[in-house]
Amino acid sequence: MSYKKDFPIFKNNRKMVYLDSAATSQKPQVVIDAVNDFFSKYNSNVHRGIYTLSEKAEELYEGTRKKVAGLINAGGASEIIFTGNATEAINLAAFGYFKKFLKKDDIVVLSEMEHHSNVVPWLMLKKSLGIKIYYLPVNEDYRLDHLRLMEQKINFSKVKLISLTHASNVLGTVNPLEEIIPSLKKECTNAKILIDAAQSIPHIPVNVKKMNCDFLAFSSHKMFGPSGVGVLYARQELLEMTDPLFYGGHMIANVDKEKARFLPAPAKFEAGTGKLEGVAGLGAAIDYLNTRDIKVIQKYEHGLTKYTLSRLPKIKNVQLYGSRNFLNRLPVFSFNIGAIHPHDVSEILNRHGVCVRAGHHCAQVLMDACQTAGTVRASLSIYNTKDDVDKLITSIEDVKNVFRLTD
Numbered sequence: 052m053s054y055k056k057d058f059p060i061f062k063n064n065r066k067m068v069y070l071d072s073a074a075t076s077q078k079p080q081v082v083i084d085a086v087n088d089f090f091s092k093y094n095s096n097v098h099r100g101i102y103t104l105s106e107k108a109e110e111l112y113e114g115t116r117k118k119v120a121g122l123i124n125a126g127g128a129s130e131i132i133f134t135g136n137a138t139e140a141i142n143l144a145a146f147g148y149f150k151k152f153l154k155k156d157d158i159v160v161l162s163e164m165e166h167h168s169n170v171v172p173w174l175m176l177k178k179s180l181g182i183k184i185y186y187l188p189v190n191e192d193y194r195l196d197h198l199r200l201m202e203q204k205i206n207f208s209k210v211k212l213i214s215l216t217h218a219s220n221v222l223g224t225v226n227p228l229e230e231i232i233p234s235l236k237k238e239c240t241n242a243k244i245l246i247d248a249a250q251s252i253p254h255i256p257v258n259v260k261k262m263n264c265d266f267l268a269f270s271s272h273k274m275f276g277p278s279g280v281g282v283l284y285a286r287q288e289l290l291e292m293t294d295p296l297f298y299g300g301h302m303i304a305n306v307d308k309e310k311a312r313f314l315p316a317p318a319k320f321e322a323g324t325g326k327l328e329g330v331a332g333l334g335a336a337i338d339y340l341n342t343r344d345i346k347v348i349q350k351y352e353h354g355l356t357k358y359t360l361s362r363l364p365k366i367k368n369v370q371l372y373g374s375r376n377f378l379n380r381l382p383v384f385s386f387n388i389g390a391i392h393p394h395d396v397s398e399i400l401n402r403h404g405v406c407v408r409a410g411h412h413c414a415q416v417l418m419d420a421c422q423t424a425g426t427v428r429a430s431l432s433i434y435n436t437k438d439d440v441d442k443l444i445t446s447i448e449d450v451k452n453v454f455r456l457t458d
């Protein structure tokens with residue numbers, strides 16, 4: 052199966068080996084066409100346009116909402132809120148819902164492998180409300196040790212939120228949420244569940260019903276769609292209790308000089324004109340994922356992961372931060388080479404056309420747990436091949452030569 056041909060960037064950059072998909076994915080031609088088509092065929096504002104062109108634009112916009120609901124098995128399109136990205140989606144849950152209901156000494160459970168966007172909003176609420184945060188630790192195999200929560204001497208009824216990433220943007224670990232959530236919920240009966248699916252959604256099935264979650268967040272740009280669009284899913288009754296972050300046009304049922312009444316979700320949360328062309332592109336990205344079949348994608352990527360794990364950690368002086376078991380894992384590989392600074396590694400890999408990311412990956416809690424300031428991260432997607440992995444490996448050998456790191 053060759054996915055690469057679907058992505059025109061590779062025709063225009065024939066020697067490039069793109070290994071930075073955890074930061075943002077490349078876009079298939081069908082997504083580029085959908086954005087282009089929006090501007091060249093349907094461009095007009097949605098909502099309240101009583102003419103054919105605007106109705107068509109609205110059809111695309113609301114059609115994508117239905118596609119998102121289908122993709123994650125939500126109860127309906129009204130449970131899908133378009134935001135700017137996953138970060139904004141988590142902020143909407145944090146400041147629109149949890150800020151209203153959390154009280155001093157309530158406990159929020161996170162994990163050590165969260166991206167900053169699922170740490171910092173809760174730190175802000177800790178500061179303003181006096182809540183407590185407990186971080187589930189990462190074990191020696193770079194997986195969550197969720198049962199450690201049960202050993203804590205805490206009042207479990209005070210745990211009001213468990214907010215976890217589905218997959219780590221650094222370790223590649225996929226958290227077995229279908230096992231973790233029910234196990235934690237046995238004790239933490241008052242806890243709502245928020246899942247950060249930013250990394251998992253282009254790689255593995257995401258099903259809000261199976262996860263039994265209350266909120267779920269992700270970004271379009273990591274799942275082959277355009278940037279500038281994110282999604283917050285929340286159960287309908289929770290959305291009714293959630294306040295918007297932004298106020299203004301489109302969200303309104305009625306306004307007079309003294310007061311405003313809002314429309315129900317999703318409109319209540321989407322003040323102003325949305326990212327219309329981006330949403331059209333997200334719709335095409337979902338169609339692409341559906342035609343390619345996420346289960347087939349998952350199998351292909353398992354092969355890539357297995358192959359990379361058979362080579363990368365075997366290189367002398369390479370320290371891999373991530374499980375060596377290819378199951379329950381994404382093709383995301385964080386590593387260091389001896390004491391060489393990750394930025395230097397990245398710079399030399401770039402000379403070979405290999406694009407990786409270097410630094411703390413917005414996961415400094417995890418960096419502390421791994422006792423490192425940063426790593427090099429090679430993150431693969433469907434358009435990568437074993438040849439790309441080979442190129443990474445030979446380029447790493449060159450990094451070692453440049454720094455005279457002898458075996």
Ligand SMILES: Cc1ncc(COP(=O)(O)O)c(C=O)c1O
Pocket residue numbers: 073074136137138139166168169216218219220247249250270
């Ligand atoms: C696990 C995870 N959550 C959230 C985000 C934030 O996504 P965005 O920057 O699109 O808001 C990222 C981005 O890398 C991520 O990897």
